[in-house]
Amino acid sequence: MPRIVIVHPEAVSAERWRIDLGRLLPDHVVETWSLGSPPADYAVAWNPPADFFDQQPALKVLFSAGAGVDALLQHPRLPAGLPIARIEDAGMGDQMVEYCLHEILRIQRRFDDYQALQQAGEWRELPVARRSELPVGVFGLGVLGLQVARALAAFGYPVSGYSRSPAAHESIRCFSGDGLREFLGGCQVLVLLAPLTAQTRGFFNAERLSWLPRGASLINVARGPLVVDDDLIAALDTGHLAGATLDVFAREPLPADHPFWRHPRVRMTPHVSALTLADLSARQVASRIRALERGEPPGGLVDREQGY
Amino acid sequence: MPRIVIVHPEAVSAERWRIDLGRLLPDHVVETWSLGSPPADYAVAWNPPADFFDQQPALKVLFSAGAGVDALLQHPRLPAGLPIARIEDAGMGDQMVEYCLHEILRIQRRFDDYQALQQAGEWRELPVARRSELPVGVFGLGVLGLQVARALAAFGYPVSGYSRSPAAHESIRCFSGDGLREFLGGCQVLVLLAPLTAQTRGFFNAERLSWLPRGASLINVARGPLVVDDDLIAALDTGHLAGATLDVFAREPLPADHPFWRHPRVRMTPHVSALTLADLSARQVASRIRALERGEPPGGLVDREQGY
Numbered sequence: 001m002p003r004i005v006i007v008h009p010e011a012v013s014a015e016r017w018r019i020d021l022g023r024l025l026p027d028h029v030v031e032t033w034s035l036g037s038p039p040a041d042y043a044v045a046w047n048p049p050a051d052f053f054d055q056q057p058a059l060k061v062l063f064s065a066g067a068g069v070d071a072l073l074q075h076p077r078l079p080a081g082l083p084i085a086r087i088e089d090a091g092m093g094d095q096m097v098e099y100c101l102h103e104i105l106r107i108q109r110r111f112d113d114y115q116a117l118q119q120a121g122e123w124r125e126l127p128v129a130r131r132s133e134l135p136v137g138v139f140g141l142g143v144l145g146l147q148v149a150r151a152l153a154a155f156g157y158p159v160s161g162y163s164r165s166p167a168a169h170e171s172i173r174c175f176s177g178d179g180l181r182e183f184l185g186g187c188q189v190l191v192l193l194a195p196l197t198a199q200t201r202g203f204f205n206a207e208r209l210s211w212l213p214r215g216a217s218l219i220n221v222a223r224g225p226l227v228v229d230d231d232l233i234a235a236l237d238t239g240h241l242a243g244a245t246l247d248v249f250a251r252e253p254l255p256a257d258h259p260f261w262r263h264p265r266v267r268m269t270p271h272v273s274a275l276t277l278a279d280l281s282a283r284q285v286a287s288r289i290r291a292l293e294r295g296e297p298p299g300g301l302v303d304r305e306q307g308y
Numbered sequence: 309m310p311r312i313v314i315v316h317p318e319a320v321s322a323e324r325w326r327i328d329l330g331r332l333l334p335d336h337v338v339e340t341w342s343l344g345s346p347p348a349d350y351a352v353a354w355n356p357p358a359d360f361f362d363q364q365p366a367l368k369v370l371f372s373a374g375a376g377v378d379a380l381l382q383h384p385r386l387p388a389g390l391p392i393a394r395i396e397d398a399g400m401g402d403q404m405v406e407y408c409l410h411e412i413l414r415i416q417r418r419f420d421d422y423q424a425l426q427q428a429g430e431w432r433e434l435p436v437a438r439r440s441e442l443p444v445g446v447f448g449l450g451v452l453g454l455q456v457a458r459a460l461a462a463f464g465y466p467v468s469g470y471s472r473s474p475a476a477h478e479s480i481r482c483f484s485g486d487g488l489r490e491f492l493g494g495c496q497v498l499v500l501l502a503p504l505t506a507q508t509r510g511f512f513n514a515e516r517l518s519w520l521p522r523g524a525s526l527i528n529v530a531r532g533p534l535v536v537d538d539d540l541i542a543a544l545d546t547g548h549l550a551g552a553t554l555d556v557f558a559r560e561p562l563p564a565d566h567p568f569w570r571h572p573r574v575r576m577t578p579h580v581s582a583l584t585l586a587d588l589s590a591r592q593v594a595s596r597i598r599a600l601e602r603g604e605p606p607g608g609l610v611d612r613e614q615g616y
Contacts, residue, residue, distance in 0.1 A: 094464075098413055098439070105410035114577045121569050123561035123578045131402070156402070253431035261429050269422045270431045 004289070005040035005056070007033040007048045008065060013278070017044055017065065020282030025289060042289060045072065053077045061085055061298060063285050066276050067092060067144070068223060069302050070196040085300040086308075090284055091277035093147035099273040100148050100191050100219060101155065103245045107189060107217050108134050112243075131156040137187030140194025140222065141167055141174070142308070144274070148193060160186055164199070164306075184211040189219065196223035197307030206231040210240065217243045221273040224249035229260070236265040247273040312597070313348035313364070315341040315356045316373060321586075325352055325373065328590030333597060350597055353380065361385045369393055369606060371593050374584050375400060375452070376531060377610050378504040393608040394616075398592055399585035401455035407581040408456050408499050408527060409463065411553045415497060415525050416442050420551075439464040445495030448502025448530065449475055449482070450616070452582070456501060468494055472507070472614075492519040497527065504531035505615030514539040518548065525551045529581040532557035537568070544573040555581040 004021055008014035014032045021044070022030040031037065033048075039058040046065035053059075054077060064072055064086040072084065106112060110126050117124055134157055138149040141163040153159040153171040160173040162183045167174050175183035184190065190212060194200050204218075204227040212218075218241060220227055229250065235241040245267045246260060252271055260266045288298035302308060312329060316322035322340045329352070330338040339345065341356075347366040354373040361367075362385060372380055372394040380392065414420060418434050425432055442465055446457040449471040461467040461479040468481040470491045475482045483491035492498065498520060502508050512526075512535040520526075526549060528535055537558065543549040553575045554568060560579055568574045596606035610616060 094439070098417055102410060102413035102417060102419060105406055105413070109406055109410060111410060111577075114580070115575065117578070118569065118576050121564055125578055125580050125583075128580070128583075130399075131406070256429055261426060267423065268426050269419075270425070270433055272422075272433050272436070275433075275436075 001027060001029050002042070002289075002293075003029045003031070003038065003040040004042045004044065005031060005033045005037055006044050007052055008044070008046045010046075013046070013065070016278045017282060020279060021286060024282060024286035028289070044285060047071060048075065050075075050077065053079055053082075061288075061292060063087075063288070064302075065281070068195060069308060070223060073302070073304060073307060083298075084302040084304070085285075085288055085298050086302055087276055087281050087284060088143050088300045089147075090280040092274035093144055095274035096144050096148050096193070096221060097151040099221060099247070099269075101152065103217075103219050103267075104134070104136060104152065104157065104189055107243070132158065134158075134188050135160065135186055136189045136191065137162065137183055138172075138191045138193055140192065141169070141172075142193070142195070145191075145193035146172075148191060180208070181211050184208065185213060187212055187216055189217045192218070192220045192222040192226055194222050194226065195308035196225055199307075201225050202228050204228065204232070206234065209235045212241065214240055215242045217241065217245070219245045221247045224252070229258075233259055233263065236263060241265070243267070245269075247271055309335060309337050310350070310597075310601075311337045311339070311346065311348040312350045312352065313339060313341045313345055314352050315360055316352070316354045318354075321354070321373070324586050325590060328587060329594060332590060332594035336597070352593060355379060356383065358383075358385065361387055361390075369596075369600060371395075371596070372610075373589065376503060377616060378531065381610070381612060381615060391606075392610040392612070393593075393596055393606050394610055395584055395589050395592060396451050396608045397455075398588040400582035401452050403582035404452050404456050404501070404529060405459040407529060407555070407577075409460065411525075411527050411575075412442070412444060412460065412465065412497055415551070440466065442466075442496050443468065443494050444497045444499065445470065445491055446480075446499045446501055448500065449477070449480075450501070450503070453499075453501035454480075456499060488516070489519050492516065493521060495520055495524055497525045500526070500528045500530040500534055502530050502534065503616035504533055507615075509533050510536050512536065512540070514542065517543045520549065522548055523550045525549065525553070527553045529555045532560070537566075541567055541571065544571060549573070551575070553577075555579055 006014050006017045018030050018032050039056055041060050043059055044063045044065050059082055062082050062084045067087050069084060069086050108129055110128055113126055136152050136157045137160045138145050139162050141161045149159050149161045149172050160183055162175045166176045209231055232244060243265045247269045248271055260268055292298045314322050314325045326338050326340050347364055349366060349368050351367055352371045352373050367390055370390050370392045375395050377392060377394050416437055418436055421434055444460050444465045445468045446453050447470050449469045457467050457469045457480050468491055470483045474484045517539055540552060551573045555577045556579055568576055600606045
């Protein structure tokens with residue numbers, strides 16, 4: 001029987017994967033990895049230890065247990081030719097839409113200002129924008145970015161999107177390449193949903209943040225290192241940016257002494273904007289293994305050069 | 309030329325109505341009311357003074373400048389036979405959807421708990437419900453209630469609705485009459501969107517609030533007196549209700565010593581969930597006056613016995 005090995009730093013998650021995949025693929029051996037595990041045909045991996053690959057010479061495909069593969073691609077002993085597939089969506093798109101829509105409604109309807117007025121005991125009506133007056137930009141139009149962009153457009157916000165290669169999507173004003181400055185200049189809210197690659201690391205530095213209009217807000221639900229922390233803090237301190245909602249950070253958990261924790265213009269959540277739903281993820285991996293065994297391409301394969 | 313009089317306690321609003329209607333109905337005299345104004349054919353009124361109607365014997369229709377007519381119907385000298393029309397929607401439905409969706413997403417995704425964790429400097433993931441696990445009830449299925457209920461159902465929440473008379477709406481589980489207890493028992497979030505009438509005043513007292521499941525949340529965007537303040541505070545204090553979002557109050561502005569201001573489980577806004585959009589309202593009144601003058605019914609007429 002083909003063997004599937006699960007390697008995951010959290011025992012509960014590893015066990016969940018083992019049980020779910022075991023049920024979905026009863027004609028496979030599914031086991032969690034430990035030192036000396038026999039060579040497997042497939043691996044489901046999240047942050048595998050340094051020596052993992054040395055003991056797995058027979059792997060046909062490596063399944064990332066999440067959507068982001070930046071950490072996996074930097075693994076020092078990742079075999080050069082090993083195909084990698086990543087989780088696509090698995091319930092994450094719906095959650096991203098919820099998270100972003102909540103934040104954008106909060107900005108539009110000024111709920112934070114109203115909360116401050118309540119705390120001050122002050123009864124006062126504030127001028128508020130209509131949806132049509134709050135243009136939103138989505139940086140990265142992959143599976144998740146596109147789903148968020150479409151949902152926001154359907155809800156009535158004017159939506160632009162920026163992608164590496166030119167794209168065209170109904171109801172989204174699409175930018176790429178040289179259009180970055182024009183794209184950013186039109187964003188009252190900027191949502192980051194791009195993968196972390198050599199190109200996107202440190203992308204939002206002081207100069208590019210300055211291309212956003214004064215009073216804009218940033219929502220980062222992608223990867224922390226897309227943004228230069230110090231440059232973001234400077235833009236918030238001068239008031240060029242009105243606020244930032246951060247779900248991801250260069251180091252997670254965010255170190256206790258990082259200024260984001262206490263910055264009055266930063267709202268943060270601990271990388272929970274979209275959790276991979278275990279049952280949907282297991283079903284996706286199982287159906288891809290079935291496809292492979294029928295001789296079909298498995299879907300979700302990563303292009304290592306592009307980095308996602 | 310037919311005369312239209314505007315009577316509104318806020319001078320800016322009165323002037324706005326006068327200008328907008330003057331532009332839309334150039335073949336009418338439009339003026340703001342003052343003592344001794346000549347008798348008019350139509351009035352647009354918000355909280356008219358006690359003696360207003362004594363000097364207006366020729367009124368054919370009274371247009372309420374807002375959606376709620378409870379204050380107008382209690383005017384001591386309102387002529388018995390005078391038809392009253394009220395603003396319907398005029399952009400308010402969209403705003404109600406925004407307000408309610410924001411609050412429900414906040415509850416579902418536990419953004420308040422995450423804000424508290426940030427303040428405590430604590431990095432911790434919390435269990436979160438999916439949309440399908442958060443049943444929402446809408447009390448009152450008029451124009452606004454129905455629009456909110458439909459939007460929430462389209463977004464993926466299981467939605468029930470309660471109305472005075474039996475109703476049937478696709479994708480909404482409809483209750484009426486005796487079904488109240490069953491309706492409330494199934495609401496994890498209850499949105500109040502019913503008019504204030506003799507029947508709804510004080511409706512949500514200790515007993516009916518106790519019919520909500522433990523841990524439910526209340527959103528009142530209708531009228532303050534639908535809820536008995538002390539009973540709501542008691543239900544919040546025991547933890548039977550997890551929270552309340554209140555946009556409306558028995559007395560507005562809410563008196564400075566009212567416990568809602570500082571209650572840790574109350575979020576409040578100063579009656580801003582849906583502002584009548586001036587341009588849309590003026591267009592609605594103008595088109596109703598045109599209909600009247602063509603001999604057609606104007607729409608939006610209030611049934612005084614029902615109270616809305």
